[in-house]
Amino acid sequence: MMERLKLPAYGKRLLAERRAGRHPLEVNLCYGDRWREVAAPLIAIEPKDYEPGKYHFFVLAGLHVVIYDQLAGGWDMDPTIRPPTYGKFYDLAAEVAVADAWVTIRWPKGTSPPESDLQALAWECRWWSMERRAFQWPPWWSDMLEAKHQARWQAWMIDAYPHAFGRARARTA
Numbered sequence: 001m002m003e004r005l006k007l008p009a010y011g012k013r014l015l016a017e018r019r020a021g022r023h024p025l026e027v028n029l030c031y032g033d034r035w036r037e038v039a040a041p042l043i044a045i046e047p048k049d050y051e052p053g054k055y056h057f058f059v060l061a062g063l064h065v066v067i068y069d070q071l072a073g074g075w076d077m078d079p080t081i082r083p084p085t086y087g088k089f090y091d092l093a094a095e096v097a098v099a100d101a102w103v104t105i106r107w108p109k110g111t112s113p114p115e116s117d118l119q120a121l122a123w124e125c126r127w128w129s130m131e132r133r134a135f136q137w138p139p140w141w142s143d144m145l146e147a148k149h150q151a152r153w154q155a156w157m158i159d160a161y162p163h164a165f166g167r168a169r170a171r172t173a
Contacts, residue, residue, distance in 0.1 A: 005056035009035070009044040015059045017041070025160050027063050027101075031092060032070025045092065047073055052091040057099035064156050065101040066115070067093055072108050084127055086140055093118050094140040102152040119149045 007015065014027065030037075030044040038044070045055065069089060076087025097103045103118035122141035129136045137143070158165050 005054065007043075007059060008055050008057075010041075011043050011055075011059050014041055014043060018059065023062070025064060025156065027060060027065050029060075029065050029067045029096065030070065031067055031073055031089065034070055037070070038068050047071055047088070050088055050092055052088065052095065055095070057096050057101070060096055060099050060101040062152070062155065063101050064104065064160075065096050066104045066106050067096065068106045069108060074105060074107065083129075083136065084125065084138055086125075086138060090138070090140040094145065097145055097149055097152075100148065100152055102149065102156045119146065119153070122146070 008029070017024075024041045027041045027043060028038045030042060031047060031050075033046055035042065035044045043060075073087060073089030073092075076089060078085045093103055093105060097118055104115055105118060105121065106115045107113070122137060122145075125138040125141070126135045127138075128134075137146070
């Protein structure tokens with residue numbers, strides 16, 4: 001029997017808000033252990049509890065999700081080997097993107113740049129495969145995810161700035 005996926009911490013609260021018709025444009029996902037440092041609306045995951053495929057992120061569909069990387073999980077990678085290797089943090093970011101969220105990563109305090117768009121980071125992490133004679137995505141990104149993420153960004157921009165597109169605001173903040 002397959003184990004049911006669960007919502008991350010505060011996921012039920014966000015789901016209840018969305019079912020009540022209150023859809024935030026942006027949600028913060030705290031990947032760390034200092035949840036109180038991150039503003040609401042919030043969901044949270046402790047890195048020691050995260051495994052790919054454990055959580056269901058459907059509650060984030062259509063939202064801009066800012067992942068706060070409090071414990072530098074994004075630095076668990078080696079882009080110099082071929083193919084490059086990446087840690088669980090990138091699996092999490094990709095799972096959130098697959099759930100139709102537009103994803104931005106906020107890096108630990110004092111680092112530069114302070115944040116990165118996941119899609120732009122995927123482009124930076126592409127590597128040349130001698131066998132295929134083509135650039136390859138990192139293992140946590142794909143052509144399908146690239147297309148979905150681009151569409152999600154465009155939809156979010158229309159929702160966030162409807163006056164720029166000649167539309168009335170469709171969501172509540």
